[in-house]
Amino acid sequence: MSAISPPAERIWWKAPIDKLEFTWIAIALVWSLTMFTMMVYWHIAGGQNLSNETYKTTKEMFAAKAQAVVDKYTVRTETDQQIPVVKPPAGSDIYLIGRLWAWWPIYELEKGKAYKLHLSAMDYMHGFSLQPQNINIQVHPNYEHVVKITPNQLGTYSIVCNEYCGIGHHTMVGRIYVK
Amino acid sequence: MATTYRICPRSGLQFDTAAEKLMRWNAVAGVLALLLGGIMALGVVLTRWPAVHLLPADQFYLALTSHGINMLLFWIIFFEMAVLYFASSTLLHCRLATPKIAWLGFILMAIGAIMANVAVFQGESSVMFTSYVPMQAKPHFYLGLILFAVGALLGCFVFLGTLVVAKAEKTYEGSIPLVTFGALTAAIIAIFTIASGAIILIPTFLWSVGYIREIDTIMYRVVWWAMGHSSQQINVSAHVAIWYAGAAIVFGAKPMSEKVSRTAFLLYILFLQLASAHHLLSDPGVGSEWKVVNTSYFMYFAVLASMIHGMTIPGAIEQAQRAKGYNKGLFEWLRKAPWGNPAFSAIFLSLVGFGFLGGISGVMMGTEQLNLLIHNTIYVPGHFHATVVIGTTLAFMGLTYFLVPVLFKREVLFPGFAKLQPYLFGLAMYVVALVMMGAGTLGVSRRHWDMAFAGSPMAYEWPGAAYLMMGLTGIAGVVAIIGGGGWILQIVFSLLFGKKLDDGETRSTPIPLTLPPQTGAHAAHIGTPGTMVLALVFLVSFILYYFVNWKYLSSLWGMA
Numbered sequence: 001m002s003a004i005s006p007p008a009e010r011i012w013w014k015a016p017i018d019k020l021e022f023t024w025i026a027i028a029l030v031w032s033l034t035m036f037t038m039m040v041y042w043h044i045a046g047g048q049n050l051s052n053e054t055y056k057t058t059k060e061m062f063a064a065k066a067q068a069v070v071d072k073y074t075v076r077t078e079t080d081q082q083i084p085v086v087k088p089p090a091g092s093d094i095y096l097i098g099r100l101w102a103w104w105p106i107y108e109l110e111k112g113k114a115y116k117l118h119l120s121a122m123d124y125m126h127g128f129s130l131q132p133q134n135i136n137i138q139v140h141p142n143y144e145h146v147v148k149i150t151p152n153q154l155g156t157y158s159i160v161c162n163e164y165c166g167i168g169h170h171t172m173v174g175r176i177y178v179k
Numbered sequence: 180m181a182t183t184y185r186i187c188p189r190s191g192l193q194f195d196t197a198a199e200k201l202m203r204w205n206a207v208a209g210v211l212a213l214l215l216g217g218i219m220a221l222g223v224v225l226t227r228w229p230a231v232h233l234l235p236a237d238q239f240y241l242a243l244t245s246h247g248i249n250m251l252l253f254w255i256i257f258f259e260m261a262v263l264y265f266a267s268s269t270l271l272h273c274r275l276a277t278p279k280i281a282w283l284g285f286i287l288m289a290i291g292a293i294m295a296n297v298a299v300f301q302g303e304s305s306v307m308f309t310s311y312v313p314m315q316a317k318p319h320f321y322l323g324l325i326l327f328a329v330g331a332l333l334g335c336f337v338f339l340g341t342l343v344v345a346k347a348e349k350t351y352e353g354s355i356p357l358v359t360f361g362a363l364t365a366a367i368i369a370i371f372t373i374a375s376g377a378i379i380l381i382p383t384f385l386w387s388v389g390y391i392r393e394i395d396t397i398m399y400r401v402v403w404w405a406m407g408h409s410s411q412q413i414n415v416s417a418h419v420a421i422w423y424a425g426a427a428i429v430f431g432a433k434p435m436s437e438k439v440s441r442t443a444f445l446l447y448i449l450f451l452q453l454a455s456a457h458h459l460l461s462d463p464g465v466g467s468e469w470k471v472v473n474t475s476y477f478m479y480f481a482v483l484a485s486m487i488h489g490m491t492i493p494g495a496i497e498q499a500q501r502a503k504g505y506n507k508g509l510f511e512w513l514r515k516a517p518w519g520n521p522a523f524s525a526i527f528l529s530l531v532g533f534g535f536l537g538g539i540s541g542v543m544m545g546t547e548q549l550n551l552l553i554h555n556t557i558y559v560p561g562h563f564h565a566t567v568v569i570g571t572t573l574a575f576m577g578l579t580y581f582l583v584p585v586l587f588k589r590e591v592l593f594p595g596f597a598k599l600q601p602y603l604f605g606l607a608m609y610v611v612a613l614v615m616m617g618a619g620t621l622g623v624s625r626r627h628w629d630m631a632f633a634g635s636p637m638a639y640e641w642p643g644a645a646y647l648m649m650g651l652t653g654i655a656g657v658v659a660i661i662g663g664g665g666w667i668l669q670i671v672f673s674l675l676f677g678k679k680l681d682d683g684e685t686r687s688t689p690i691p692l693t694l695p696p697q698t699g700a701h702a703a704h705i706g707t708p709g710t711m712v713l714a715l716v717f718l719v720s721f722i723l724y725y726f727v728n729w730k731y732l733s734s735l736w737g738m739a
Contacts, residue, residue, distance in 0.1 A: 002427035032479030145463030150737030158639035162624035
């Protein structure tokens, strides 16, 4: 009587459990609870947790806030498209727009300083994928997600879009400088 | 028309003639979807292989959308309908409840699958399998998916109805077989899945024809994934049931403990669907508490269940083999297993690959904070090619080798190729999953036409290793497609030209299943030390990989 037939013993729930099988179940249970605890522990002691701060917004409202920061702190422009490079003071709120098919604007940040990065999309969903760090966050239209970031290494970082957003998806790359 | 039953002379199984026909049609429809999905896979891998970069962007996204829906929905769910009818009517020696409704379900599924494919190939519905709003497909894309889902729902009800009939007509004694219990788990999860699909796809369809102004993007992702991820949990339950069935068919293996295995399936019913949260860990608007509780299947209770199945199935095989005298050392039972029998090798490769590659990576990426490392990278398809392709598709392929003579009454042609096929397809897919996960660890995006970012003013340059991994994805992907295509050809040729086998006796009344007299005595106990060693190797790999990723996470930019 195998797994494709009814159990030979009618009262199968009273059959004893093999010792090794039982040991394995106990080990697996301990490991499961360890992994659960690990997530909670990281919220208390870890340095990388995704923020829960989110607001409903509109495309117009978010674009206006981003424009205000760009108007105030732009230091130069880059590429043929004259994308502004914005150098905001440490600790300030910065706004990154995802739209078909660009991340706007470029930011220049200071190493070791915290910034409040606001993310939103203007059309479809986009994917904020910071390389070569490999930090990946989903970006929604009509939602403003506020993530406190502290760059810990110097360098030039790219923001690749990794949520499919149409035919020009592969051209959607932005930039952050950490100086 | 009166119900008749055929006793298969090769397996001793008893088929309700009406159910048998439904199983055959559903399996064949599934294989056709697999064929189409496989052709699309060729376009996808040859484009993501950087040195080849075959298709232009629009055709690439079209091929990827078609690959996704045909593989993840149509192939698997058609085949699962056949599994449900088999696990109910055949294993319980019972007539299938309402075969006419089962046919209606099949027809709806077929119309839906064709309609959705037509929408994709017309070119204006390249929205990917996930069809995230506000990107819009044509209305008949959503309508096709809805019809397919309604058809599958009817199939689930026919399955449940058959269980009721079997109980009422007393066609079996005691409890339903473990495999039927697993199929019941799959059917319960399927009903939850399809309901979630309806809740989100019906408004999305109405939005696409203009009756609804806007669909909220976060709501869409929350509800859509209650279908998108849960549909893969149907697969897990179904292919675990098939692993048990394979161990039973090939070795006559008896479950180590009915109580333990059934409790593990119960844990699936209770907790598995919470894993829809895996897809929302990097999203705004969903709180951390919700993420932690759901992504961990409450407290990893579904992972616990999978770790139990992962031990009890090889354990049952070990016991059966040791009972036959393969008792030397820790692993003689495994060495002397029938490695040339594709029904065994496919299932064994499926189990090991699902656990080591799919299971470990899945838990890693389903950890709230660690998800930041891989969200939307090609690590994700790397993971689910290990779970859905190695886990589900390979198990289905193995089962089919058993079903061709039993259900289709044909001899399998090219037995030499059959011996190799699980290794060719399975091992190539192991490599595909690994190198995709490797590339994803380096950040390479999924669903992305050009990793060189042609035409971008600020192109990012991936490290050389990422290009190497994507090249290997291309090569191993092509090998896997050869292995999978070979399987389709082999099965189709066997069904058309294989030697016809005799039908066996046909009767008008079913033979009921009876239990042997209850003695209360337990059979001599056989230990499973070899399986325990394998399980511990698995655990050590799991722990190491898990903590390596935490270490990597801790080196990143601070985030709060």
